[in-house]
Amino acid sequence: MGVADAVDLDLALRGLADGNRRAILRAIRSEPQPVGSIAEKVGLSQQTTSHHLGVLRKAGLVVGTREGTRHLFVVNTDGIAAVRSYLDEFWPARLAALKAVIEAGQGEARG
Incomplete structure (x- = not known):
């Protein structure tokens, strides 16, 4: 079972859709915090x-x-990796399309 299988991608993307939650992730990315x-860091009530x-x-x-x-919270890097893995699936096709556009432009410039 891969990392992406262990994380519910829909829940993860919904979690990232909120600006306050993204701010919380930035606040706890380096060390566990209560x-x-x-x-206090993100300007919200407890x-x-x-x-x-x-x-x-x-x-x-x-x-x-x-x-x-105390309860301490920190980013789950496996969860973030699952989201990144999903998003990375889109890059090869986009990069191939970009390469084709660039190569077509270079062909026109030479012609």
Whole structure:
């Protein structure tokens, strides 16, 4: 089973569709943080931040761990990799089309 199979792509893309959730992902991409710190960084209430973290966790984009009495959240790189893998499927066809356009333009320039 591949990474993309382990993540519900529809949930992941819906999770990324919200600007607040993308801001949360940027805030926690480098190290695990508690809800309060995340909320402060992104300018949302703790309740709203918790809601968005729940959506991101359900989508497979965030993982939560417990450190003593604190819940810490960090980006799930496997979830992000699944989204990237899906989007990467579109590049070969687009690059081939771009190459054809460039080569056609070079042929016209020579002619």
